[in-house]
Amino acid sequence: MSQLQISVELPVLDLSQPVHPSFLSTLSRACQEWGFFYVTNHGISQNMFDKVCALSKHMFSNPSDTKLKLGPLSCIKTYTPYFIASPYFESLRVSGPDFFASAKASADVLFAQQSSEFSEILKEYGIKMMELSKTIIKIILMSLGNGYERKFYDAEFINCHGYLRLVNYTPPEMVEENHVEGLGMHTDMSCITVVYQDEIGGLQMRSKDGQWMDICPCENSLVVNIGDLLQAWSNGRLRSSEHRVVLKRQVNRLSLAFFWCFEDEKVILAPEEVVGEGSLRIYKPFVCLDYLKFRESNEEGKFERIAYTVKDFAGIK
Numbered sequence: 001m002s003q004l005q006i007s008v009e010l011p012v013l014d015l016s017q018p019v020h021p022s023f024l025s026t027l028s029r030a031c032q033e034w035g036f037f038y039v040t041n042h043g044i045s046q047n048m049f050d051k052v053c054a055l056s057k058h059m060f061s062n063p064s065d066t067k068l069k070l071g072p073l074s075c076i077k078t079y080t081p082y083f084i085a086s087p088y089f090e091s092l093r094v095s096g097p098d099f100f101a102s103a104k105a106s107a108d109v110l111f112a113q114q115s116s117e118f119s120e121i122l123k124e125y126g127i128k129m130m131e132l133s134k135t136i137i138k139i140i141l142m143s144l145g146n147g148y149e150r151k152f153y154d155a156e157f158i159n160c161h162g163y164l165r166l167v168n169y170t171p172p173e174m175v176e177e178n179h180v181e182g183l184g185m186h187t188d189m190s191c192i193t194v195v196y197q198d199e200i201g202g203l204q205m206r207s208k209d210g211q212w213m214d215i216c217p218c219e220n221s222l223v224v225n226i227g228d229l230l231q232a233w234s235n236g237r238l239r240s241s242e243h244r245v246v247l248k249r250q251v252n253r254l255s256l257a258f259f260w261c262f263e264d265e266k267v268i269l270a271p272e273e274v275v276g277e278g279s280l281r282i283y284k285p286f287v288c289l290d291y292l293k294f295r296e297s298n299e300e301g302k303f304e305r306i307a308y309t310v311k312d313f314a315g316i317k
């Protein structure tokens with residue numbers, strides 16, 4: 001991992017302010033160049049993040065054999081154990097729209113003592129993230145064209161759904177030269193992903209020419225990144241961010257990644273106006289679920305390798 005580190009200032013979308021046209025052009029440039037930006041004054045309190053993190057820590061502290069009851073070989077399949085995405089990564093998925101039911105299905109298996117706190121808090125967090133994702137996508141649409149949020153939100157994004165991944169990274173005993181990949185370079189299979197990372201940091205994004213940049217945990221701000229589905233829907237005007245997580249110190253790291261996605265059966269095809277007159281279409285239309293299956297059928301494509309993306313699946317050569 002010897003790539004040069006560079007530093008770039010990402011825009012901060014402040015939801016307490018009206019969106020200014022000059023901000024929209026900054027946002028659109030960042031989404032095209034990096035596929036990343038921050039959002040602040042998003043209405044979710046630090047207390048809420050602290051609660052979700054404390055519950056996550058407690059949940060991950062269960063013994064492996066208990067967690068594996070939710071693993072890939074179980075019928076629930078909400079838990080991804082170590083050595084699937086990476087030797088240092090484990091995660092639990094909580095799916096909408098009924099975040100309570102999804103969290104409870106996992107909690108019932110994990111916790112001997114029944115308490116609804118885990119499921120209640122994750123439900124509250126999931127609902128807030130759904131609302132926030134809708135607000136963000138409307139602003140991204142505004143950045144693509146005047147009035148596009150009115151023109152396209154209801155027509156294209158109304159059936160989007162979300163799921164949350166609670167992620168725990170446990171670094172190896174020795175962290176040499178402060179660089180161990182906790183999660184290899186990948187793009188997300190979402191429209192957008194809204195990420196809370198704890199104070200440890202370690203999220204990095206890759207520039208178009210292959211340089212890595214730290215996405216620092218920024219107080220009161222969440223990280224938003226563009227996923228493959230929005231890259232295809234926008235005919236490449238929004239870039240699906242290439243990112244990874246590096247573990248720099250010998251401390252556990254927690255993150256909460258919320259994936260907001262098109263419904264499985266949606267046919268993804270960039271509208272004519274979004275493609276723009278005189279521009280060529282660069283993706284064939286495809287069914288969302290077919291792409292997810294394509295990524296999942298390539299074991300390595302799931303998390304690790306940039307080799308399998310929406311370009312490989314639907315790109316017009």
Ligand SMILES: O=C(O)CCC(=O)C(=O)O
Nearest residue numbers: 167195197203245255257
């Ligand atoms: O842990 C993080 O900060 C990001 C996780 C991530 O990129 C993912 O789960 O897709």
Ligand SMILES: [Fe+2]
Nearest residue numbers: 186187188243
């Ligand atoms: Fe990701």
